[in-house]
Amino acid sequence: MLARVAAALAARPDAPAVRLRATDSAAAYDPGAAHDPGTARPTAPPARAPRPVLPAWLTGRAPAPGPGLPAPPFLYRAVPPALPASPPARLH
DSSP, X not given: OHHHHHHHHHTSTTOOOXXXXXXXXXXXEOGGGGGSTTOOOTTSOEEEEOTTHHHHHHTXXXXXXXXXXXXXXXXXXXXXXXXXXXXXXXXX
């Protein structure tokens, strides 16, 4: 899940400068670097947390795993429900 969420975030031009580091595995991602190739981001704040916490934070389901981390952008925009084409039929 973390790899998918990090890839979705990296695909966005507004990806925040943050380094994702899982504390319970070797997983590490730098989604904002995709838009600034060849540039190391040593000043980007590290988000260190267990693997399940990072995607939960990035999708808005958990608080930031540490102080000073940027608010991630919404990965998926909510689609409002479609309105009916015509008013519902009246029941008699």
